[in-house]
Amino acid sequence: MTSGLLRNAVRFGYLPFMLIGLNGAAYYAVTTFQSHIAIAATIVALLIVAFSTAFFAERVLPWYAEWNDPHGDDKTNLIHVLVYEIQSANGVLAIPLLGWLFSGGLNAGIWPRDWPVLGQLALAVVLADFGLMYLHYLSHRFPMLWRLHAVHHGVDRLYGFNGLVRHPLHQAIDMILATGPLAIAGMPMQVALLLGFVISIQLIVQHSNVAYALGPLRNHLAIGQIHHLHHVNWGTEGDCNFGLFFNIWDRMLGTFHPEPPRPITAGDMGIDEIPQFPKGYLEQVTLPWRYKPGQGVQDLSRKPAQSPTAAAKARAIHDAAE
Numbered sequence: 001m002t003s004g005l006l007r008n009a010v011r012f013g014y015l016p017f018m019l020i021g022l023n024g025a026a027y028y029a030v031t032t033f034q035s036h037i038a039i040a041a042t043i044v045a046l047l048i049v050a051f052s053t054a055f056f057a058e059r060v061l062p063w064y065a066e067w068n069d070p071h072g073d074d075k076t077n078l079i080h081v082l083v084y085e086i087q088s089a090n091g092v093l094a095i096p097l098l099g100w101l102f103s104g105g106l107n108a109g110i111w112p113r114d115w116p117v118l119g120q121l122a123l124a125v126v127l128a129d130f131g132l133m134y135l136h137y138l139s140h141r142f143p144m145l146w147r148l149h150a151v152h153h154g155v156d157r158l159y160g161f162n163g164l165v166r167h168p169l170h171q172a173i174d175m176i177l178a179t180g181p182l183a184i185a186g187m188p189m190q191v192a193l194l195l196g197f198v199i200s201i202q203l204i205v206q207h208s209n210v211a212y213a214l215g216p217l218r219n220h221l222a223i224g225q226i227h228h229l230h231h232v233n234w235g236t237e238g239d240c241n242f243g244l245f246f247n248i249w250d251r252m253l254g255t256f257h258p259e260p261p262r263p264i265t266a267g268d269m270g271i272d273e274i275p276q277f278p279k280g281y282l283e284q285v286t287l288p289w290r291y292k293p294g295q296g297v298q299d300l301s302r303k304p305a306q307s308p309t310a311a312a313k314a315r316a317i318h319d320a321a322e
Contacts, residue, residue, distance in 0.1 A: 010061040014212040018053065018205050022046050026197045030190055031117055043197055047085070050201055054160035054208040063228070064266035067157040067209040076281045077161035084164040084171060088196045091175045092189060111186030117194070124182055124195045129245040131178030132199075136242040137253065139170070147288035148173075153238075154277035154284070156270040158231060163203030167285060202244055219258050222247050229260045233272040237261065 029042040062068055112120060139149035148170035155162050166174075183192060205212075206223045214224050222243035230241040240257040243250050250256035270277060274291065278284050 007061050010057045010210065011213045014053070014057045014061075014210050015205065015214070018050060018201055022050055022201055023194075023198055027118065027121070027194060030194055039193070043193070046197070047200060050204050051081075051160050054204050054210065057212075058159055058209040061211050062209045063211045063225075064157075064209060066266035067159055071157055072279050073155065074161070076279055076284065077155075077165055079281045080165040080284075081161055083168055084166055085200070087168060087171055087175070088200070091179070092192045092196055094183075111182070111188075113186060113188060117190060120187070120191045121194050121198070124187060124191055125198060125245060127182060128179050128195060128199070129243065130249055131181070132174055133243045133249040133253075135174055135178050136244070137255065140239045140242070143293050144288075145170070145173075146293055147291055150271060150274070150291060150293075151284050151287060153231060154271050154274055154287070156277065157209070157266070158207045158228065158269060159209045160204050160207070163205075163207035164200065167288065169288075199244070206244070220247055221245070222250075225260070225264065226258065228264050228269075229257060231270075232260070232264060232268045233270040234268065235272060 026043060026046055029039055029046075033039045033042065058068055112123070115123070135145075136149075139145040148167040151167040151170070152162075152165050155165060179192075179195070182195075187195075202223075206227050212224070214221060218224060218226070222241060222245060226241050226247065230238050232238045240255045241247070241250055242253075242255055247256050273294070278287060
């Protein structure tokens with residue numbers, strides 16, 4: 001049995017380690033190391049540490065123990081992670097090309113390159129968060145975008161890998177429309193690399209099966225059970241809480257829901273009209289060309305329970321600990 005000391009270490013230490021410790025280590029490497037190889041190796045090593053930490057913490061203090069059980073999707077999700085990070089790296093490498101294409105144009109004097117790197121990164125996070133949130137919102141409104149985004153929502157559990165489960169085409173749209181303008185405006189490669197890393201860490205934390213403490217930050221950061229509600233398979237009730245980093249954009253849009261209408265259970269993740277979501281990578285990336293929203297067969301057995309569940313007990317324990 002996991003000791004109370006270790007559980008408390010995860011409850012209160014997981015979030016600071018991931019969001020401050022790992023992002024801080026990446027910031028140090030990118031701003032200090034001179035070798036591109038050393039920077040790349042450090043970023044890869046930190047991502048491995050991030051996933052390893054998430055998997056360890058999920059075993060110590062899970063929101064739902066059922067999400068730790070084998071679901072036959074680990075290999076597919078690993079492929080998703082590799083594809084996601086390769087595309088992200090290619091996006092960073094494309095920044096010099098964008099700078100050359102727009103030299104003397106949009107990127108002339110728009111991006112505050114004279115700011116400290118940390119200040120530039122903070123600006124990039126805020127702007128990217130708004131762009132990604134709004135595209136996320138649109139992906140729940142327009143059928144073609146939803147068919148691509150459904151690859152992310154089809155999973156029937158949330159854990160460390162799931163944050164980076166994306167259809168490659170949908171990820172490309174996010175990069176072009178949400179973060180591309182920052183590169184066109186003149187965002188340096190150094191800042192773009194940090195932004196990509198920060199987004200990856202945020203996605204891991206947002207989807208990890210860890211009952212970490214949020215305290216007064218619960219309704220301001222787009223993580224924890226607020227994001228669980230976004231993933232429920234209750235028809236359109238999950239069309240809320242679209243933010244990646246912050247909830248302020250959802251508040252402005254009117255899509256912020258701090259509490260679920262009923263307790264969320266471990267079986268409430270996924271898409272109700274695709275109860276048999278494919279497990280293979282190729283089947284998932286070709287799903288948008290087979291799936292027709294609104295024409296699926298709903299599995300009524302997966303509708304949310306009305307009585308108190310293990311989820312409600314877990315939330316009560318979590319809140320009491322805070």
